[in-house]
Structures are given as C-alpha cells and as structure tokens.
Amino acid sequence: MSQTTAGAASVVADNPAHPATAGGPTVGSSAADRAVKRQRVLEILDSSGSDSLLLTSNTALTWYLDGSRVHISLAGDPIAALLVDRAGDHLVTFNNEAARIAAEELPDGVALHSVPWYGNLREAAAGLGDGAPLTESAVVDELRAARQQLLPGEGARYARLCAEVAEMMTDVLSTATPATTEFEVMSRLSARVVAAGAEPLVLLCNGSSRSEFRHPLATHSPLGRRAMAVVCARRNGLIANITRWVRFDASTPQELDAEARIAAVEADIFDATVPGARLDRIFTEIKSAYARHGFGPDQWELHHQGGPAGYAGRDPRVTASATDQVVLNQPFTWNPSGPGVKIEDTVQLTEAGVQVLSVDPRWPVSTVNGLARPVTLQL
Structure with a gap:
C-alpha cells in the first residue's frame, strides 16, 4: 500500500467497478450528474482563483458523491473528507471504514485514501493537494447555489x-x-x-x-x-x-x-x-x-x-x-x-x-x- 502526503494511505485509485448491494445507496448514482457537479465545483475554483476545495460536511459530501453514505452516527461528523482539485477527486476515510466505502459507497473516478482511525481526515485530505485548499466556509453561498437545481x-x-x-x-x-x-x-x-x-x-x-x-x-x-x-x-x-x-x-x-x-x-x-x-x-x-x-x-x-x-x-x-x-x-x-x-x-x-x-x-x-x-x- 503506497503512502501519499499527510500520512494518507492510498486504498483505491480511479475506483474500478465495485459491487453495490441490491438497493444500496450507490445504485442509481449517475455518472452524468456527477460530471455536472464536478464542473460546477471547478467553476467555483475558477471564480476564486484556487486550485482545490475541501469538502467536509455531510450536506456537501453526499451531494458531490451523488448520495454516498459518509456517516456512522446520525449525530456525528462525517467519516470522510474530500479534496476536489483540477486533476481529480480524492476521498479520505478512516482505515476501519475504507473497505466498506470502497465496496458500497464510492462512485467511479474517485480515489480513496485512508488514515488510522485516530487520524485527522481534514489534514490528510488537504495535504493531498498543492497548497492550502479552499474550505467550505469560504464558499458557502457558491456551494449552495451549485446544489440548488436537481439533476x-x-x-x-x-x-x-x-x-x-x-x-x-x-x-x-x-x-x-x-x-x-x-x-x-x-x-x-x-x-x-x-x-x-x-x-x-x-x-x-x-x-x-x-x-x-x-x-x-x-x-x-x-x-x-x-x-x-x-x-x-x-x-x-x-x-x-x-x-x-x-x-x-x-x-x-x-x-x-x-x-x-x-x-x-x-x-x-x-x-x-x-x-x-x-x-x-x-x-x-x-x-x-x-x-x-x-x-x-x-x-x-x-x-x-x-x-x-x-x-x-x-x-x-x-x-x-x-x-x-x-x-x-x-x-x-x-x-x-x-x-x-x-x-x-x-x-x-x-x-x-x-x-x-x-x-x-x-x-x-x-x-x-x-x-x-x-x-x-x-x-
């Protein structure tokens, strides 16, 4: 398992076809919808003059990943963070969540990385890019506008x-x-x-x-x-x-x-x-x-x-x-x-x-x- 920056270990790169359980959340995920969402985020990067965006909230993650479940406790923080940059999408999760995420939740084209269960998801995801990424708090209005219109x-x-x-x-x-x-x-x-x-x-x-x-x-x-x-x-x-x-x-x-x-x-x-x-x-x-x-x-x-x-x-x-x-x-x-x-x-x-x-x-x-x-x- 090769090591990447910020201590994140690469689990799945360019996620190959993965089995989705019948009726599972990845069933029905639309590659066409995801392409539009990625383009909308790239436009946010263009308008802000940035090269990457770090998504960390349940709302932003489930929207961008087209419905993937990124929680365990309904009252807890997401168990994943996502870096969107001009080269691709990088999802970081804990090592004890990675296998399930890869098998049941990860859309095609998203690279999956893991950190130890005691690691810091945001730091690991941010470290996968060049320079400091935009945070959600910097583009709250833009992200909300990006998900207004249902695809x-x-x-x-x-x-x-x-x-x-x-x-x-x-x-x-x-x-x-x-x-x-x-x-x-x-x-x-x-x-x-x-x-x-x-x-x-x-x-x-x-x-x-x-x-x-x-x-x-x-x-x-x-x-x-x-x-x-x-x-x-x-x-x-x-x-x-x-x-x-x-x-x-x-x-x-x-x-x-x-x-x-x-x-x-x-x-x-x-x-x-x-x-x-x-x-x-x-x-x-x-x-x-x-x-x-x-x-x-x-x-x-x-x-x-x-x-x-x-x-x-x-x-x-x-x-x-x-x-x-x-x-x-x-x-x-x-x-x-x-x-x-x-x-x-x-x-x-x-x-x-x-x-x-x-x-x-x-x-x-x-x-x-x-x-x-x-x-x-x-x-």
Missing part, C-alpha cells in the same frame, strides 16, 4: 423517496386508533423508513393533549381524538419532509376553518415561489399571507417557515437575510403552521409550476388554487 438522476431518486414516505404515512396513520400512543406511531414509521433503506432524521407526533407544541417529540400519551405526525427521512443524501394529520371523531367548524386557512397561506407561498424570486422577498410574502388569512401578523414568529430542500433539511431556512434566488427544478419544503394546524410537503418547482413529490393518491385531498393538498384523514 435528472437525483431528481428521480428524490421523487421516489418522497412518494414512499407519503405511502408510509398513509399506511401507519390509517391503522391508528385513539388509544394508539405517540411512541407507537413513531416506532411504526421509523421501522418503515429504515426498511426502505432510509434514515429517520426527524420523527414527531402529538396527540390531542399536546397539540399546542410545534415540534412535539413523542411521548407515551395516547393520540386521543386528533393527531399530527412528521417525518424527515434521508436516502441517497436527500431528505424528504412531510406532515400529516388524522382525526378519530367529527371535526369542529373551527378546525376545518383553520385547516383551510393554513392551506391558503401555503398556496400564497407557492404562488411566490417562481424562478428568479429571492428568498427574503418570499419571506415577506409569507408574513403577509398569515395576516391576510386571519392568523395575525406575528404567527410566523412561532415556527420556522421552511425553504429550499434537498441535501439539507432546509437549504437554507427562509429568513429576511436569505437572498438566494429560486431556480427551476429546485426542491422546497414550506411548512406554514398555526395553533393546531400545519401543512408540509416536499415539492419541486418545474416549468409547469409546483409539483408535489410527497404524494400518495390514497390520502384525502382538497384542491387549493388548482393543486391537490392533503387534508386531515378522518377515521
């Missing part, structure tokens, strides 16, 4: 994941009862997410006794007459976000009115999500929409409003300081909410307008501004 391969993978997560919600919530506990709902959803080869990043549930909480971590409380479930699931690096409601007795006029009004807020956000729109100006429209539909001028302050989606839960969350411009084929998850109501789906902006990705035709819907939107499932 064909990743767009297809994302749509499949979102549809599967919507189906999970239908299956699990349609079999719930008022006596089902929040933890039982979450355990059933978690099992389905993992069985689909995805990772449950966020699981939330509140029954009727806890409906005032916007981020309700599950408890042993029974669902009661009405409940909300939220899932954020990641596969191939892409994160699907969805919220659904279920009710076990007759709805009240107040509930139906609030549900219709929050869907109207979302419809106004969709109308503002057009190519070229700036996120801070969409944020201004969001605040106006709450007031316009009877939630008062300050409701937006009680929960974040969502934003672009994809390789991060929100990329970024929309605020008054977010000035990114919307582009075609960009995914979004907006999530307006009010007292006892919330609506959330993962969508993509296409030439035909907003396309909902997290959709299951079995779930009840109403038409809002020409778009089918989920309503509470009445059991």
